Amino acid sequence: MIAPNSLQHRGLMIALWPIALVIIAYRVAIQAAAGGRADDFSTVYFAIRRHLDGVNVYSEDYSTVDPHYLYNPGATLILSPLGWSTDWTTARMLFICANAVAIIAAIVLLFRLTGRSIRTPWLPLAISLAFCTESVINTLLFSNINGLLLLALVSFYALTHASKPWAAGLVLGLAIVIKPLFAPLIFIPVVLLRSHWPSLIGAVGVPVIANIIAMRIVTGAGEYFSVVVPYLSQVRDYANASLRGLTLYFGVHPVVAMALWLLLAAFVGAGLIALFAIRSSNQVVWLLTTGSLLLVGVFVLSSLGQMYYSILLLPLVATAGMHRSMLHNPLTILAMFLFYFHFRTDDLGVSLWGYLLGTTIGYAGWVLLIVVIATTAVSWLFWEPDRAAALAGRLGDPTFVPAAHSARASSHAGAPHRTHTQPGPSIAHREEQTQ
Numbered sequence: 001m002i003a004p005n006s007l008q009h010r011g012l013m014i015a016l017w018p019i020a021l022v023i024i025a026y027r028v029a030i031q032a033a034a035g036g037r038a039d040d041f042s043t044v045y046f047a048i049r050r051h052l053d054g055v056n057v058y059s060e061d062y063s064t065v066d067p068h069y070l071y072n073p074g075a076t077l078i079l080s081p082l083g084w085s086t087d088w089t090t091a092r093m094l095f096i097c098a099n100a101v102a103i104i105a106a107i108v109l110l111f112r113l114t115g116r117s118i119r120t121p122w123l124p125l126a127i128s129l130a131f132c133t134e135s136v137i138n139t140l141l142f143s144n145i146n147g148l149l150l151l152a153l154v155s156f157y158a159l160t161h162a163s164k165p166w167a168a169g170l171v172l173g174l175a176i177v178i179k180p181l182f183a184p185l186i187f188i189p190v191v192l193l194r195s196h197w198p199s200l201i202g203a204v205g206v207p208v209i210a211n212i213i214a215m216r217i218v219t220g221a222g223e224y225f226s227v228v229v230p231y232l233s234q235v236r237d238y239a240n241a242s243l244r245g246l247t248l249y250f251g252v253h254p255v256v257a258m259a260l261w262l263l264l265a266a267f268v269g270a271g272l273i274a275l276f277a278i279r280s281s282n283q284v285v286w287l288l289t290t291g292s293l294l295l296v297g298v299f300v301l302s303s304l305g306q307m308y309y310s311i312l313l314l315p316l317v318a319t320a321g322m323h324r325s326m327l328h329n330p331l332t333i334l335a336m337f338l339f340y341f342h343f344r345t346d347d348l349g350v351s352l353w354g355y356l357l358g359t360t361i362g363y364a365g366w367v368l369l370i371v372v373i374a375t376t377a378v379s380w381l382f383w384e385p386d387r388a389a390a391l392a393g394r395l396g397d398p399t400f401v402p403a404a405h406s407a408r409a410s411s412h413a414g415a416p417h418r419t420h421t422q423p424g425p426s427i428a429h430r431e432e433q434t435q
Contacts, residue, residue, distance in 0.1 A: 020124040020125075020127045027131050028096060039142065041095055041142075042067075045091060046069075049083045051076055056220030058224055058228055072228075073211055073215055074213070075177050075178045076221075098147070099146070103136060103139075106154040107127055107314070110314070111126075113284060113288075114319065114322060135339075145178065145179075146308060149182075152172075152174060163196075165196040165197070168202070169202020169203050169206075172185060172189075173202045173203045173206025174206055177206060177207045181298045185291055185295070188287065188291060235303045239306070243264065243363075245305065264300055264301060267370050267371055267374040268293060268301070270374050270378055275377045277380065285323065285324045285325055288316055292315060292373075296313060310366075313369075334368065336365065340365075
């Protein structure tokens with residue numbers, strides 16, 4: 001362990017921050033500015049411009065394989081500032097810079113949430129590694145909104161842990177309006193319902209209200225439901241890393257595909273239930289792990305999965321070194337390597353193998369992460385009967401305390417002891433105070 005303000009500490013800070021800044025500058029000013037094989041920004045920008053000009057936003061031919069504008073009317077209204085500038089180049093670079101800043105801010109917020117100092121060499125190292133992942137690179141290269149959504153996600157986690165349910169619900173609601181894939185995160189305030197019911201109001205109310213208002217303002221808003229929603233219900237067999245997309249691409253029999261879907265859904269469900277056992281003792285780890293399991297489940301089980309969605313799993317990386325972190329299992333690290341640093345052979349002209357290595361291996365990382373989280377969490381229940389009893393009690397009675405735990409607490413009553421605490425007040429402790 002390097003002591004703060006020591007010579008080694010100052011030396012690492014001096015060495016690592018310039019490296020981080022150079023990597024960020026290269027990703028933004030050179031790679032992202034030049035653009036990549038895909039351009040997500042133009043699709044959104046020109047749709048927003050149509051909205052501001054009073055033209056039908058959804059006047060596209062959705063029968064082609066070209067990138068389409070898929071945001072709902074509420075999201076169109078919220079994203080309308082993107083079209084305020086009539087200079088496409090300026091608007092795009094400002095958007096790229098905003099995403100880069102948001103990614104850095106999210107990492108800083110994760111450090112604070114997990115109790116780490118931002119004045120350590122770990123921060124520039126974490127930023128450098130994040131900007132070397134495929135998901136962050138493509139977020140900037142394709143100039144999409146996922147950097148800002150990462151910040152919204154981490155803000156939701158932080159506000160939930162700080163017991164600020166109204167603000168947490170507002171942030172989650174905004175994220176759901178823009179990307180409905182965040183909707184399963186409503187599971188978190190549902191689990192914490194006793195003191196976090198306002199989060200449900202925000203998470204559900206914001207998308208509903210935004211779309212009601214947008215229906216009166218956005219030209220052609222009704223066509224979102226008559227044209228875009230049916231399009232979204234179809235599973236496409238190109239640029240789709242979800243289970244349904246891959247099984248369709250490779251011609252897997254529908255019965256086999258459904259069996260695989262149900263199996264992975266069962267893993268997700270089992271993992272969520274088993275993780276509930278650590279909610280009171282490891283609030284931050286439970287929050288970040290549960291949220292990540294919900295999201296990776298959406299990536300795999302929904303009709304559309306994109307590899308750059310993996311940027312939303314960075315909060316799970318932030319649990320490294322914490323008690324009950326899934327990163328203690330080397331298979332978790334392998335899974336992350338597969339979807340953060342997967343490789344392609346497109347340059348070799350072998351298109352099939354390029355697709356397999358570029359998409360399927362990353363997908364395998366998602367599946368492996370689901371399996372590892374679920375099996376690890378369930379194994380805790382088998383190897384720790386007291387924790388299993390606590391889970392069973394909580395599911396039936398929120399005030400239940402296992403006998404063994406009660407006995408240990410009594411035997412240590414009055415004796416000085418040290419406990420491991422997470423940063424910030426405990427969710428469980430705050431709930432007890434409200435009872």
